[in-house]
Amino acid sequence: MQVDFLRSLKGPIAVGLLLAIAYLSVGFLLWWRQTRFIFYPSPTITQTPADFQLSYEEVWLNVTERERLHGWWIPAANPETSPGTILYLHGNGINIGANVNHSYRLHSLGFSVFVFDYRGYGWSEGAFPSEQSVYQDAQRAWEYLVNERQIEPSQIYLYGHSLGGAIAIELATHQPDAAGLIVESSFTSLRDMVDYQYPIFNLLPVDWLLTNRFDSKSKVRSLSLPLLLIHGTGDLTVPAEMSQRLYEIASPPKKLFLVPDADHTNVASLSGESYLQTIRNFIESQEKSSEFPVRKKGVGS
Numbered sequence: 001m002q003v004d005f006l007r008s009l010k011g012p013i014a015v016g017l018l019l020a021i022a023y024l025s026v027g028f029l030l031w032w033r034q035t036r037f038i039f040y041p042s043p044t045i046t047q048t049p050a051d052f053q054l055s056y057e058e059v060w061l062n063v064t065e066r067e068r069l070h071g072w073w074i075p076a077a078n079p080e081t082s083p084g085t086i087l088y089l090h091g092n093g094i095n096i097g098a099n100v101n102h103s104y105r106l107h108s109l110g111f112s113v114f115v116f117d118y119r120g121y122g123w124s125e126g127a128f129p130s131e132q133s134v135y136q137d138a139q140r141a142w143e144y145l146v147n148e149r150q151i152e153p154s155q156i157y158l159y160g161h162s163l164g165g166a167i168a169i170e171l172a173t174h175q176p177d178a179a180g181l182i183v184e185s186s187f188t189s190l191r192d193m194v195d196y197q198y199p200i201f202n203l204l205p206v207d208w209l210l211t212n213r214f215d216s217k218s219k220v221r222s223l224s225l226p227l228l229l230i231h232g233t234g235d236l237t238v239p240a241e242m243s244q245r246l247y248e249i250a251s252p253p254k255k256l257f258l259v260p261d262a263d264h265t266n267v268a269s270l271s272g273e274s275y276l277q278t279i280r281n282f283i284e285s286q287e288k289s290s291e292f293p294v295r296k297k298g299v300g301s
Contacts, residue, residue: 038092038163038190038212039129041121045097049074052104063119063140067126071116071141072096073149074107081110083283084155084179087145088115089138089171091162095122099161105268106159109279114149116141131212138171153177157283162186162238162264166214173219180226180286182279185235185264188217188242196239220250227254228282232262232270255282 049056054074061069076082086106090099096115103113118137119126126133145151158181160168165186172181187193190213194201220227227250231243240258247256257278259271268275 034210034212035128035130038131039120040093041118041129042094043122045095045122047097047100048072049100049103052100054104054107059114059116059144061116061140061144063126063137067119068124069116069119069137069140070096070123070125071114072103074103074113074115076107076110076112078110079112082112083110083287084157085112085114085145085149085151086157086159086182087138087141087168087171088113089141089158089160089164089167090115090117091164097122102161102268105276106279109276109283111157114141114145131214134167135170138167139174142171142175154179157182160184160186163214166190166216169216169219169223170214172223172225176224178225180228180282181223182228182230182282183243183246184230185232185238185267186216186229186243186246187214187238188245189213189215191215192217192242193238216246217249220246223250226282226286228257228279229255230257230259230267230275230278232259232264232267234261235264237264253285 049072057073057075059069059071059073061071063069076085088099088103088106090096095117096103099115103115107113116137117124118129118134120129120133124137142156145156146153153175154177157179158168158172158175160166160182161184163186165183168181168183169186172178191207191210194210229243229247229250231238231240233240243256243258247254255278257275259267259275262270271278
């Protein structure tokens with residue numbers, strides 16, 4: 001009778017063991033390979049500023065002894081009247097080639113633009129990216145503008161799209177003298193994105209497994225530089241409510257620009273001139289503010 005009872009347990013025990021192994025395997029995979037769920041780099045650059053008839057300079061920056069960042073310096077058409085320089089921090093997909101069009105759009109506002117690839121993207125050298133490596137790369141790009149281009153921090157605006165917005169917020173916490181921060185279609189934290197995009201992962205101990213956090217909501221409240229948040233209300237990749245939440249947390253001066261029905265990548269093209277005018281107004285409001293005095297017009301050479 002006891003033997004029969006033990007035999008009856010074999011099936012459930014085997015199933016339980018298989019489920020436990022599967023559970024642990026998925027958890028280990030999420031922990032070990034999580035950067036593959038975050039970053040989607042491509043080594044192939046399909047467009048350059050030349051495709052938009054822009055003058056530009058190829059830039060290579062040493063970030064370690066064996067690794068270099070690749071980027072493009074696109075000088076303002078009229079440096080004497082330029083509102084400053086934009087340090088462009090792109091999102092998690094492809095590389096700078098996919099961001100030429102928007103670089104051109106920002107350049108049309110009179111800015112000089114420096115856009116670069118994080119390690120592992122495009123022609124930049126190095127291993128597959130991580131949260132800490134992209135933060136380091138953004139800091140290196142900042143140092144290039146300030147130390148090598150000799151641009152005053154008060155003339156540099158940080159712009160970040162999507163994941164690049166989280167990188168821009170992190171950089172802003174270390175560079176409070178920057179002219180301002182423009183964050184487009186970004187999120188509150190990677191933990192919140194797990195809840196939104198992959199709720200099934202909450203069957204796992206996500207708080208323990210997630211080592212790349214990009215926790216913007218814990219950082220934005222401490223920022224003192226002017227902040228412009230932009231988001232499309234039809235964004236299904238990152239919900240607009242996340243930018244609204246960042247806006248609520250942030251200290252002034254701040255502005256939130258929501259574009260009805262725009263998705264994750266077409267905010268600027270759908271809103272057209274109102275997008276450009278919003279950025280112009282943001283820049284002009286900083287120049288006119290007594291709290292943020294008029295800045296020099298030089299943008300480097």
